[in-house]
Amino acid sequence: STVRELQVELGARAYPIRIGRGLLDDGAGLAARVPGRHALVVTDRNVAPHYLARVEAALAGKSFGKLVLPPGEQEKTLARFGDVMAALAALGASRDATVIALGGGVVGDLAGFAAACWMRGVGFVQLPTTLLAMVDSSVGGKTAVDLPQGKNLVGAFHQPSAVFADTATLDTLPGRELRAGLAEVVKYGAIADPVFFDWLEANAEALLARDPEALAEAIAVSCAHKAGIVARDETEQGERMLLNFGHTFGHAIETEQGYGGLLHGEAVAVGMVLAARLSADLGRAPWSDTARLATLLERLELPVALPPGLSGDALLARMKLDKKAVSGALRLILWSGLGRAEVASAVPEADIRAVLDA
Ligand code: ADP
Ligand code: ZN
Structure with a gap:
Protein backbone atom coordinates (compact mmCIF):
# COMPACT_ATOMS: atom_id res chain seq x y z
CA SER A 1 0.00 0.00 0.00
CA LEU A 173 -7.47 2.63 19.04
CA PRO A 174 -10.69 3.05 21.08
CA GLY A 175 -13.39 4.94 19.16
CA ARG A 176 -13.54 7.78 21.65
CA GLU A 177 -9.78 8.38 21.24
CA LEU A 178 -10.14 8.34 17.45
CA ARG A 179 -12.93 10.93 17.54
CA ALA A 180 -10.92 13.13 19.92
CA GLY A 181 -8.11 13.08 17.35
CA LEU A 182 -10.56 14.12 14.64
CA ALA A 183 -11.18 17.36 16.58
CA GLU A 184 -7.55 18.36 15.93
CA VAL A 185 -7.98 17.40 12.27
CA VAL A 186 -11.02 19.69 12.00
CA LYS A 187 -8.90 22.41 13.61
CA TYR A 188 -6.60 22.60 10.57
CA GLY A 189 -9.59 23.15 8.30
CA ALA A 190 -11.02 25.72 10.70
CA ILE A 191 -7.86 27.78 11.11
CA ALA A 192 -6.25 27.54 7.69
CA ASP A 193 -7.92 25.47 5.00
CA PRO A 194 -11.56 25.93 3.91
CA VAL A 195 -11.12 23.43 1.05
CA PHE A 196 -10.03 20.78 3.57
CA PHE A 197 -13.01 21.74 5.72
CA ASP A 198 -15.32 21.04 2.76
CA TRP A 199 -13.55 17.70 2.28
CA LEU A 200 -14.09 16.85 5.95
CA GLU A 201 -17.79 17.64 5.61
CA ALA A 202 -17.95 15.28 2.63
CA ASN A 203 -15.94 12.51 4.36
CA ALA A 204 -17.15 12.66 7.98
CA GLU A 205 -18.86 9.25 7.82
CA ALA A 206 -15.87 7.62 6.11
CA LEU A 207 -13.57 8.94 8.83
CA LEU A 208 -15.82 7.71 11.62
CA ALA A 209 -15.93 4.31 9.89
CA ARG A 210 -12.07 4.33 9.82
CA ASP A 211 -11.92 4.13 6.04
CA PRO A 212 -8.13 3.71 5.54
CA GLU A 213 -7.91 6.01 2.52
CA ALA A 214 -9.92 8.77 4.21
CA LEU A 215 -7.84 8.52 7.38
CA ALA A 216 -4.55 8.57 5.49
CA GLU A 217 -5.65 11.65 3.54
CA ALA A 218 -6.82 13.45 6.70
CA ILE A 219 -3.53 12.65 8.46
CA ALA A 220 -1.41 13.73 5.50
CA VAL A 221 -3.21 17.06 5.04
CA SER A 222 -3.07 17.73 8.79
CA CYS A 223 0.65 16.91 8.97
CA ALA A 224 1.35 19.12 5.95
CA HIS A 225 -0.28 22.05 7.76
CA LYS A 226 1.52 21.30 11.00
CA ALA A 227 4.87 20.86 9.23
CA GLY A 228 4.48 24.14 7.35
CA ILE A 229 3.54 26.12 10.43
CA VAL A 230 6.38 24.61 12.49
CA ALA A 231 8.92 25.31 9.73
CA ARG A 232 7.82 28.95 9.56
CA ASP A 233 7.54 29.50 13.33
CA GLU A 234 9.32 26.75 15.29
CA THR A 235 9.18 28.40 18.72
CA GLU A 236 5.69 29.94 18.55
CA GLN A 237 6.49 33.60 18.15
CA GLY A 238 3.60 34.15 15.74
CA GLU A 239 1.81 31.87 13.32
CA ARG A 240 2.22 28.74 15.47
CA MET A 241 -0.02 30.39 18.08
CA LEU A 242 -2.93 29.87 15.68
CA LEU A 243 -2.73 26.13 16.45
CA ASN A 244 -4.11 27.06 19.86
CA PHE A 245 -7.54 27.77 18.37
CA GLY A 246 -10.04 26.37 20.89
CA HIS A 247 -7.25 25.51 23.32
CA THR A 248 -7.47 28.29 25.90
CA PHE A 249 -11.13 27.37 26.45
CA GLY A 250 -10.27 23.67 26.13
CA HIS A 251 -7.43 23.71 28.67
CA ALA A 252 -9.66 25.57 31.15
CA ILE A 253 -12.29 22.84 30.77
CA GLU A 254 -9.71 20.05 31.13
CA THR A 255 -8.06 21.55 34.21
CA GLU A 256 -11.38 22.43 35.85
CA GLN A 257 -12.70 18.88 35.31
CA GLY A 258 -9.49 17.12 36.32
CA TYR A 259 -8.67 13.64 35.01
CA GLY A 260 -11.67 11.59 34.02
CA GLY A 261 -13.49 14.46 32.32
CA LEU A 262 -13.39 15.31 28.62
CA LEU A 263 -10.43 14.07 26.59
CA HIS A 264 -8.12 16.77 25.23
CA GLY A 265 -9.59 16.59 21.73
CA GLU A 266 -13.13 16.69 23.10
CA ALA A 267 -12.35 19.76 25.18
CA VAL A 268 -10.79 21.36 22.09
CA ALA A 269 -13.98 20.64 20.11
CA VAL A 270 -16.02 22.54 22.70
CA GLY A 271 -13.35 25.23 22.85
CA MET A 272 -13.35 25.78 19.09
CA VAL A 273 -17.13 26.25 19.08
CA LEU A 274 -16.86 28.73 21.97
CA ALA A 275 -14.07 30.64 20.17
CA ALA A 276 -16.16 30.74 16.99
CA ARG A 277 -19.22 31.90 18.91
CA LEU A 278 -17.18 34.60 20.66
CA SER A 279 -15.82 35.74 17.29
CA ALA A 280 -19.37 36.03 15.96
CA ASP A 281 -20.54 37.84 19.11
CA LEU A 282 -17.73 40.35 18.63
CA GLY A 283 -18.80 40.90 15.02
CA ARG A 284 -15.53 39.47 13.70
CA ALA A 285 -16.99 36.44 11.89
CA PRO A 286 -20.23 35.25 10.28
CA TRP A 287 -22.59 33.19 12.46
CA SER A 288 -23.06 30.74 9.60
CA ASP A 289 -19.43 29.59 9.95
CA THR A 290 -19.91 28.92 13.67
CA ALA A 291 -22.89 26.76 12.74
CA ARG A 292 -20.91 24.82 10.11
CA LEU A 293 -18.11 24.13 12.58
CA ALA A 294 -20.50 22.94 15.30
CA THR A 295 -22.44 20.78 12.84
CA LEU A 296 -19.32 19.03 11.54
CA LEU A 297 -18.04 18.35 15.06
CA GLU A 298 -21.45 16.98 16.06
CA ARG A 299 -21.47 14.68 13.03
CA LEU A 300 -18.08 13.42 14.24
CA GLU A 301 -19.80 12.65 17.57
CA LEU A 302 -17.80 15.26 19.45
CA PRO A 303 -19.17 17.51 22.21
CA VAL A 304 -19.89 21.12 21.19
CA ALA A 305 -21.19 22.63 24.46
CA LEU A 306 -19.75 23.00 27.94
CA PRO A 307 -20.34 19.95 30.11
CA PRO A 308 -22.79 20.67 32.95
CA GLY A 309 -21.56 21.74 36.37
CA LEU A 310 -18.67 23.98 35.32
CA SER A 311 -18.72 27.51 36.69
CA GLY A 312 -18.14 30.38 34.25
CA ASP A 313 -16.13 32.26 36.89
CA ALA A 314 -13.86 29.29 37.49
CA LEU A 315 -13.30 28.75 33.77
CA LEU A 316 -12.51 32.42 33.21
CA ALA A 317 -10.04 32.36 36.09
CA ARG A 318 -8.34 29.32 34.52
CA MET A 319 -8.17 31.06 31.17
CA LYS A 320 -6.38 34.01 32.74
CA LEU A 321 -3.77 31.62 34.16
CA ASP A 322 -3.21 29.91 30.80
CA LYS A 323 0.45 30.26 29.92
CA LYS A 324 -0.51 31.77 26.60
CA ALA A 325 -2.07 34.77 28.36
CA VAL A 326 0.29 37.75 28.50
CA SER A 327 0.45 39.50 31.88
CA GLY A 328 -3.23 39.24 32.71
CA ALA A 329 -4.68 40.59 29.44
CA LEU A 330 -6.56 37.81 27.68
CA ARG A 331 -5.05 36.88 24.36
CA LEU A 332 -7.15 34.38 22.47
CA ILE A 333 -7.11 32.77 19.07
CA LEU A 334 -10.35 33.79 17.33
CA TRP A 335 -11.30 33.65 13.67
CA SER A 336 -12.82 35.86 11.02
CA GLY A 337 -14.48 32.80 9.52
CA LEU A 338 -13.67 29.34 8.20
CA GLY A 339 -9.98 29.00 7.38
CA ARG A 340 -9.02 32.37 8.89
CA ALA A 341 -7.78 32.18 12.49
CA GLU A 342 -6.14 35.21 14.06
CA VAL A 343 -4.63 36.36 17.35
CA ALA A 344 -6.96 38.64 19.29
CA SER A 345 -5.36 40.57 22.14
CA ALA A 346 -7.27 42.22 24.97
CA VAL A 347 -10.58 40.43 24.45
CA PRO A 348 -13.08 41.98 26.92
CA GLU A 349 -13.80 39.67 29.85
CA ALA A 350 -17.51 40.37 29.71
CA ASP A 351 -17.74 38.92 26.20
CA ILE A 352 -15.88 35.79 27.27
CA ARG A 353 -18.21 35.40 30.25
CA ALA A 354 -21.17 35.71 27.88
CA VAL A 355 -20.14 32.65 25.81
CA LEU A 356 -19.29 30.68 28.95
CA ASP A 357 -22.78 31.37 30.33
CA ALA A 358 -24.76 30.89 27.12
P1 ADP B 1 -3.16 11.27 23.16
O1 ADP B 1 -2.41 10.73 22.00
O2 ADP B 1 -4.59 11.49 22.86
O3 ADP B 1 -2.48 12.45 23.77
P2 ADP B 1 -2.56 9.05 25.09
O4 ADP B 1 -1.13 8.95 24.84
O5 ADP B 1 -3.00 9.19 26.50
O6 ADP B 1 -3.25 10.23 24.34
O7 ADP B 1 -3.31 7.80 24.42
C1 ADP B 1 -4.70 7.65 24.60
C2 ADP B 1 -5.03 6.25 25.09
O8 ADP B 1 -5.00 5.34 23.99
C3 ADP B 1 -4.10 5.69 26.12
O9 ADP B 1 -4.86 4.91 27.03
C4 ADP B 1 -3.18 4.78 25.31
O10 ADP B 1 -2.64 3.75 26.08
C5 ADP B 1 -4.12 4.26 24.28
N1 ADP B 1 -3.53 3.91 22.98
C6 ADP B 1 -2.63 4.62 22.29
N2 ADP B 1 -2.43 4.10 21.08
C7 ADP B 1 -3.21 3.01 21.00
C8 ADP B 1 -3.46 2.04 19.97
N3 ADP B 1 -2.90 2.16 18.77
N4 ADP B 1 -4.33 1.04 20.25
C9 ADP B 1 -4.94 0.97 21.45
N5 ADP B 1 -4.78 1.85 22.43
C10 ADP B 1 -3.92 2.87 22.21
ZN1 ZN C 1 -4.45 20.08 21.09
Whole structure:
Protein backbone atom coordinates (compact mmCIF):
# COMPACT_ATOMS: atom_id res chain seq x y z
CA SER A 1 0.00 0.00 0.00
CA THR A 2 1.05 3.61 -0.48
CA VAL A 3 3.34 5.43 1.88
CA ARG A 4 3.07 9.20 1.93
CA GLU A 5 6.14 11.17 2.90
CA LEU A 6 6.55 14.82 3.72
CA GLN A 7 9.33 16.82 5.26
CA VAL A 8 9.52 19.31 8.12
CA GLU A 9 11.87 21.93 6.67
CA LEU A 10 14.15 23.04 9.49
CA GLY A 11 17.45 23.40 7.67
CA ALA A 12 20.03 21.01 9.08
CA ARG A 13 17.37 19.62 11.44
CA ALA A 14 14.86 18.80 8.67
CA TYR A 15 13.07 15.50 9.21
CA PRO A 16 10.65 13.20 7.40
CA ILE A 17 7.08 12.36 8.34
CA ARG A 18 6.10 9.02 6.82
CA ILE A 19 2.44 7.94 6.84
CA GLY A 20 1.16 4.52 5.79
CA ARG A 21 -0.21 1.13 6.76
CA GLY A 22 2.39 -1.33 8.00
CA LEU A 23 5.26 1.13 8.54
CA LEU A 24 6.15 -0.59 11.83
CA ASP A 25 7.05 -3.68 9.78
CA ASP A 26 9.71 -1.65 7.93
CA GLY A 27 12.49 -2.46 10.34
CA ALA A 28 15.23 -1.09 8.09
CA GLY A 29 13.45 2.27 7.82
CA LEU A 30 13.37 2.59 11.59
CA ALA A 31 16.89 1.24 12.13
CA ALA A 32 18.21 3.87 9.71
CA ARG A 33 17.04 6.53 12.20
CA VAL A 34 18.91 4.92 15.11
CA PRO A 35 22.54 5.67 14.21
CA GLY A 36 24.20 4.92 17.55
CA ARG A 37 24.64 1.86 19.72
CA HIS A 38 21.88 2.53 22.25
CA ALA A 39 18.14 2.96 21.96
CA LEU A 40 15.40 3.16 24.56
CA VAL A 41 11.81 2.44 23.54
CA VAL A 42 9.23 4.19 25.71
CA THR A 43 5.65 2.95 25.42
CA ASP A 44 2.61 2.17 27.57
CA ARG A 45 0.77 -0.94 28.71
CA ASN A 46 -2.04 -0.57 26.17
CA VAL A 47 0.27 -0.16 23.21
CA ALA A 48 3.08 -2.60 24.10
CA PRO A 49 1.13 -5.87 23.67
CA HIS A 50 0.11 -4.88 20.12
CA TYR A 51 3.18 -3.17 18.71
CA LEU A 52 6.33 -3.35 20.85
CA ALA A 53 7.61 -6.64 19.36
CA ARG A 54 7.84 -5.08 15.88
CA VAL A 55 9.96 -2.21 17.16
CA GLU A 56 12.18 -4.65 19.05
CA ALA A 57 12.65 -6.67 15.86
CA ALA A 58 13.78 -3.53 14.04
CA LEU A 59 16.40 -2.89 16.72
CA ALA A 60 17.96 -6.35 16.58
CA GLY A 61 21.72 -5.97 16.88
CA LYS A 62 21.49 -2.75 18.92
CA SER A 63 21.81 -2.46 22.65
CA PHE A 64 18.28 -1.38 23.49
CA GLY A 65 16.04 -1.07 26.52
CA LYS A 66 12.32 -0.69 26.92
CA LEU A 67 10.16 1.11 29.42
CA VAL A 68 6.48 0.20 29.51
CA LEU A 69 4.54 2.79 31.50
CA PRO A 70 1.01 2.76 32.86
CA PRO A 71 -1.23 4.64 30.38
CA GLY A 72 -2.84 8.03 30.80
CA GLU A 73 -2.20 11.77 31.14
CA GLN A 74 -1.82 11.37 34.93
CA GLU A 75 1.48 9.58 34.19
CA LYS A 76 3.05 12.54 32.37
CA THR A 77 4.95 13.53 35.50
CA LEU A 78 8.41 14.45 36.71
CA ALA A 79 8.45 11.10 38.54
CA ARG A 80 7.95 9.21 35.25
CA PHE A 81 10.53 11.48 33.62
CA GLY A 82 12.88 10.27 36.37
CA ASP A 83 12.04 6.68 35.42
CA VAL A 84 13.07 7.35 31.82
CA MET A 85 16.35 8.92 32.99
CA ALA A 86 16.99 5.87 35.18
CA ALA A 87 16.30 3.53 32.26
CA LEU A 88 18.76 5.46 30.06
CA ALA A 89 21.38 5.31 32.82
CA ALA A 90 20.82 1.57 33.29
CA LEU A 91 21.31 1.09 29.56
CA GLY A 92 24.62 2.95 29.71
CA ALA A 93 23.23 5.31 27.08
CA SER A 94 25.72 7.82 25.68
CA ARG A 95 25.47 10.95 23.54
CA ASP A 96 24.66 8.85 20.48
CA ALA A 97 21.58 7.23 22.09
CA THR A 98 18.13 7.41 20.51
CA VAL A 99 14.87 7.59 22.44
CA ILE A 100 11.94 6.03 20.58
CA ALA A 101 8.39 7.00 21.55
CA LEU A 102 5.85 4.29 20.68
CA GLY A 103 2.39 5.47 21.69
CA GLY A 104 0.10 8.46 21.97
CA GLY A 105 0.78 12.03 22.97
CA VAL A 106 1.52 11.18 26.58
CA VAL A 107 4.35 8.81 25.68
CA GLY A 108 5.60 11.18 22.96
CA ASP A 109 5.70 14.25 25.21
CA LEU A 110 7.41 12.40 28.05
CA ALA A 111 9.91 10.48 25.92
CA GLY A 112 10.66 13.63 23.90
CA PHE A 113 11.39 15.63 27.04
CA ALA A 114 13.67 12.84 28.22
CA ALA A 115 15.47 12.89 24.85
CA ALA A 116 15.86 16.66 25.17
CA CYS A 117 17.44 16.32 28.62
CA TRP A 118 19.55 13.15 28.54
CA MET A 119 23.12 14.40 28.22
CA ARG A 120 21.63 17.73 27.05
CA GLY A 121 19.89 16.19 24.10
CA VAL A 122 19.98 12.93 22.14
CA GLY A 123 18.20 11.53 19.10
CA PHE A 124 14.45 11.06 19.17
CA VAL A 125 12.08 9.12 16.92
CA GLN A 126 8.30 9.36 17.12
CA LEU A 127 6.14 6.32 16.36
CA PRO A 128 2.68 7.77 17.07
CA THR A 129 -0.16 5.28 17.59
CA THR A 130 -3.08 7.64 18.26
CA LEU A 131 -4.71 9.87 15.68
CA LEU A 132 -4.06 12.87 17.91
CA ALA A 133 -0.35 12.12 18.11
CA MET A 134 -0.16 11.46 14.35
CA VAL A 135 -1.74 14.77 13.34
CA ASP A 136 -0.49 17.00 16.11
CA SER A 137 1.76 16.17 19.04
CA SER A 138 4.35 13.97 17.29
CA VAL A 139 5.22 16.74 14.82
CA GLY A 140 6.84 19.99 15.87
CA GLY A 141 9.16 19.30 18.74
CA LYS A 142 7.09 20.38 21.74
CA THR A 143 7.91 18.07 24.65
CA ALA A 144 6.80 18.36 28.27
CA VAL A 145 5.55 16.89 31.50
CA ASP A 146 2.75 18.20 33.72
CA LEU A 147 2.87 19.60 37.24
CA PRO A 148 -0.02 19.52 39.73
CA GLN A 149 -0.38 23.24 38.94
CA GLY A 150 -0.97 22.76 35.25
CA LYS A 151 -0.34 20.85 32.05
CA ASN A 152 2.95 21.01 30.13
CA LEU A 153 4.56 23.44 32.58
CA VAL A 154 8.00 21.78 32.36
CA GLY A 155 9.30 21.12 28.87
CA ALA A 156 11.57 21.89 25.97
CA PHE A 157 11.58 22.24 22.22
CA HIS A 158 13.32 19.15 20.87
CA GLN A 159 12.63 18.07 17.29
CA PRO A 160 12.48 14.38 16.40
CA SER A 161 14.73 13.02 13.67
CA ALA A 162 11.77 11.18 12.10
CA VAL A 163 8.04 10.58 12.55
CA PHE A 164 6.66 7.27 11.29
CA ALA A 165 2.87 7.04 11.54
CA ASP A 166 1.72 3.46 10.93
CA THR A 167 -1.99 3.99 10.29
CA ALA A 168 -2.68 0.28 10.89
CA THR A 169 -2.13 0.97 14.60
CA LEU A 170 -5.37 2.99 14.56
CA ASP A 171 -7.28 -0.31 14.12
CA THR A 172 -6.93 -0.95 17.85
CA LEU A 173 -7.47 2.63 19.04
CA PRO A 174 -10.69 3.05 21.08
CA GLY A 175 -13.39 4.94 19.16
CA ARG A 176 -13.54 7.78 21.65
CA GLU A 177 -9.78 8.38 21.24
CA LEU A 178 -10.14 8.34 17.45
CA ARG A 179 -12.93 10.93 17.54
CA ALA A 180 -10.92 13.13 19.92
CA GLY A 181 -8.11 13.08 17.35
CA LEU A 182 -10.56 14.12 14.64
CA ALA A 183 -11.18 17.36 16.58
CA GLU A 184 -7.55 18.36 15.93
CA VAL A 185 -7.98 17.40 12.27
CA VAL A 186 -11.02 19.69 12.00
CA LYS A 187 -8.90 22.41 13.61
CA TYR A 188 -6.60 22.60 10.57
CA GLY A 189 -9.59 23.15 8.30
CA ALA A 190 -11.02 25.72 10.70
CA ILE A 191 -7.86 27.78 11.11
CA ALA A 192 -6.25 27.54 7.69
CA ASP A 193 -7.92 25.47 5.00
CA PRO A 194 -11.56 25.93 3.91
CA VAL A 195 -11.12 23.43 1.05
CA PHE A 196 -10.03 20.78 3.57
CA PHE A 197 -13.01 21.74 5.72
CA ASP A 198 -15.32 21.04 2.76
CA TRP A 199 -13.55 17.70 2.28
CA LEU A 200 -14.09 16.85 5.95
CA GLU A 201 -17.79 17.64 5.61
CA ALA A 202 -17.95 15.28 2.63
CA ASN A 203 -15.94 12.51 4.36
CA ALA A 204 -17.15 12.66 7.98
CA GLU A 205 -18.86 9.25 7.82
CA ALA A 206 -15.87 7.62 6.11
CA LEU A 207 -13.57 8.94 8.83
CA LEU A 208 -15.82 7.71 11.62
CA ALA A 209 -15.93 4.31 9.89
CA ARG A 210 -12.07 4.33 9.82
CA ASP A 211 -11.92 4.13 6.04
CA PRO A 212 -8.13 3.71 5.54
CA GLU A 213 -7.91 6.01 2.52
CA ALA A 214 -9.92 8.77 4.21
CA LEU A 215 -7.84 8.52 7.38
CA ALA A 216 -4.55 8.57 5.49
CA GLU A 217 -5.65 11.65 3.54
CA ALA A 218 -6.82 13.45 6.70
CA ILE A 219 -3.53 12.65 8.46
CA ALA A 220 -1.41 13.73 5.50
CA VAL A 221 -3.21 17.06 5.04
CA SER A 222 -3.07 17.73 8.79
CA CYS A 223 0.65 16.91 8.97
CA ALA A 224 1.35 19.12 5.95
CA HIS A 225 -0.28 22.05 7.76
CA LYS A 226 1.52 21.30 11.00
CA ALA A 227 4.87 20.86 9.23
CA GLY A 228 4.48 24.14 7.35
CA ILE A 229 3.54 26.12 10.43
CA VAL A 230 6.38 24.61 12.49
CA ALA A 231 8.92 25.31 9.73
CA ARG A 232 7.82 28.95 9.56
CA ASP A 233 7.54 29.50 13.33
CA GLU A 234 9.32 26.75 15.29
CA THR A 235 9.18 28.40 18.72
CA GLU A 236 5.69 29.94 18.55
CA GLN A 237 6.49 33.60 18.15
CA GLY A 238 3.60 34.15 15.74
CA GLU A 239 1.81 31.87 13.32
CA ARG A 240 2.22 28.74 15.47
CA MET A 241 -0.02 30.39 18.08
CA LEU A 242 -2.93 29.87 15.68
CA LEU A 243 -2.73 26.13 16.45
CA ASN A 244 -4.11 27.06 19.86
CA PHE A 245 -7.54 27.77 18.37
CA GLY A 246 -10.04 26.37 20.89
CA HIS A 247 -7.25 25.51 23.32
CA THR A 248 -7.47 28.29 25.90
CA PHE A 249 -11.13 27.37 26.45
CA GLY A 250 -10.27 23.67 26.13
CA HIS A 251 -7.43 23.71 28.67
CA ALA A 252 -9.66 25.57 31.15
CA ILE A 253 -12.29 22.84 30.77
CA GLU A 254 -9.71 20.05 31.13
CA THR A 255 -8.06 21.55 34.21
CA GLU A 256 -11.38 22.43 35.85
CA GLN A 257 -12.70 18.88 35.31
CA GLY A 258 -9.49 17.12 36.32
CA TYR A 259 -8.67 13.64 35.01
CA GLY A 260 -11.67 11.59 34.02
CA GLY A 261 -13.49 14.46 32.32
CA LEU A 262 -13.39 15.31 28.62
CA LEU A 263 -10.43 14.07 26.59
CA HIS A 264 -8.12 16.77 25.23
CA GLY A 265 -9.59 16.59 21.73
CA GLU A 266 -13.13 16.69 23.10
CA ALA A 267 -12.35 19.76 25.18
CA VAL A 268 -10.79 21.36 22.09
CA ALA A 269 -13.98 20.64 20.11
CA VAL A 270 -16.02 22.54 22.70
CA GLY A 271 -13.35 25.23 22.85
CA MET A 272 -13.35 25.78 19.09
CA VAL A 273 -17.13 26.25 19.08
CA LEU A 274 -16.86 28.73 21.97
CA ALA A 275 -14.07 30.64 20.17
CA ALA A 276 -16.16 30.74 16.99
CA ARG A 277 -19.22 31.90 18.91
CA LEU A 278 -17.18 34.60 20.66
CA SER A 279 -15.82 35.74 17.29
CA ALA A 280 -19.37 36.03 15.96
CA ASP A 281 -20.54 37.84 19.11
CA LEU A 282 -17.73 40.35 18.63
CA GLY A 283 -18.80 40.90 15.02
CA ARG A 284 -15.53 39.47 13.70
CA ALA A 285 -16.99 36.44 11.89
CA PRO A 286 -20.23 35.25 10.28
CA TRP A 287 -22.59 33.19 12.46
CA SER A 288 -23.06 30.74 9.60
CA ASP A 289 -19.43 29.59 9.95
CA THR A 290 -19.91 28.92 13.67
CA ALA A 291 -22.89 26.76 12.74
CA ARG A 292 -20.91 24.82 10.11
CA LEU A 293 -18.11 24.13 12.58
CA ALA A 294 -20.50 22.94 15.30
CA THR A 295 -22.44 20.78 12.84
CA LEU A 296 -19.32 19.03 11.54
CA LEU A 297 -18.04 18.35 15.06
CA GLU A 298 -21.45 16.98 16.06
CA ARG A 299 -21.47 14.68 13.03
CA LEU A 300 -18.08 13.42 14.24
CA GLU A 301 -19.80 12.65 17.57
CA LEU A 302 -17.80 15.26 19.45
CA PRO A 303 -19.17 17.51 22.21
CA VAL A 304 -19.89 21.12 21.19
CA ALA A 305 -21.19 22.63 24.46
CA LEU A 306 -19.75 23.00 27.94
CA PRO A 307 -20.34 19.95 30.11
CA PRO A 308 -22.79 20.67 32.95
CA GLY A 309 -21.56 21.74 36.37
CA LEU A 310 -18.67 23.98 35.32
CA SER A 311 -18.72 27.51 36.69
CA GLY A 312 -18.14 30.38 34.25
CA ASP A 313 -16.13 32.26 36.89
CA ALA A 314 -13.86 29.29 37.49
CA LEU A 315 -13.30 28.75 33.77
CA LEU A 316 -12.51 32.42 33.21
CA ALA A 317 -10.04 32.36 36.09
CA ARG A 318 -8.34 29.32 34.52
CA MET A 319 -8.17 31.06 31.17
CA LYS A 320 -6.38 34.01 32.74
CA LEU A 321 -3.77 31.62 34.16
CA ASP A 322 -3.21 29.91 30.80
CA LYS A 323 0.45 30.26 29.92
CA LYS A 324 -0.51 31.77 26.60
CA ALA A 325 -2.07 34.77 28.36
CA VAL A 326 0.29 37.75 28.50
CA SER A 327 0.45 39.50 31.88
CA GLY A 328 -3.23 39.24 32.71
CA ALA A 329 -4.68 40.59 29.44
CA LEU A 330 -6.56 37.81 27.68
CA ARG A 331 -5.05 36.88 24.36
CA LEU A 332 -7.15 34.38 22.47
CA ILE A 333 -7.11 32.77 19.07
CA LEU A 334 -10.35 33.79 17.33
CA TRP A 335 -11.30 33.65 13.67
CA SER A 336 -12.82 35.86 11.02
CA GLY A 337 -14.48 32.80 9.52
CA LEU A 338 -13.67 29.34 8.20
CA GLY A 339 -9.98 29.00 7.38
CA ARG A 340 -9.02 32.37 8.89
CA ALA A 341 -7.78 32.18 12.49
CA GLU A 342 -6.14 35.21 14.06
CA VAL A 343 -4.63 36.36 17.35
CA ALA A 344 -6.96 38.64 19.29
CA SER A 345 -5.36 40.57 22.14
CA ALA A 346 -7.27 42.22 24.97
CA VAL A 347 -10.58 40.43 24.45
CA PRO A 348 -13.08 41.98 26.92
CA GLU A 349 -13.80 39.67 29.85
CA ALA A 350 -17.51 40.37 29.71
CA ASP A 351 -17.74 38.92 26.20
CA ILE A 352 -15.88 35.79 27.27
CA ARG A 353 -18.21 35.40 30.25
CA ALA A 354 -21.17 35.71 27.88
CA VAL A 355 -20.14 32.65 25.81
CA LEU A 356 -19.29 30.68 28.95
CA ASP A 357 -22.78 31.37 30.33
CA ALA A 358 -24.76 30.89 27.12
P1 ADP B 1 -3.16 11.27 23.16
O1 ADP B 1 -2.41 10.73 22.00
O2 ADP B 1 -4.59 11.49 22.86
O3 ADP B 1 -2.48 12.45 23.77
P2 ADP B 1 -2.56 9.05 25.09
O4 ADP B 1 -1.13 8.95 24.84
O5 ADP B 1 -3.00 9.19 26.50
O6 ADP B 1 -3.25 10.23 24.34
O7 ADP B 1 -3.31 7.80 24.42
C1 ADP B 1 -4.70 7.65 24.60
C2 ADP B 1 -5.03 6.25 25.09
O8 ADP B 1 -5.00 5.34 23.99
C3 ADP B 1 -4.10 5.69 26.12
O9 ADP B 1 -4.86 4.91 27.03
C4 ADP B 1 -3.18 4.78 25.31
O10 ADP B 1 -2.64 3.75 26.08
C5 ADP B 1 -4.12 4.26 24.28
N1 ADP B 1 -3.53 3.91 22.98
C6 ADP B 1 -2.63 4.62 22.29
N2 ADP B 1 -2.43 4.10 21.08
C7 ADP B 1 -3.21 3.01 21.00
C8 ADP B 1 -3.46 2.04 19.97
N3 ADP B 1 -2.90 2.16 18.77
N4 ADP B 1 -4.33 1.04 20.25
C9 ADP B 1 -4.94 0.97 21.45
N5 ADP B 1 -4.78 1.85 22.43
C10 ADP B 1 -3.92 2.87 22.21
ZN1 ZN C 1 -4.45 20.08 21.09
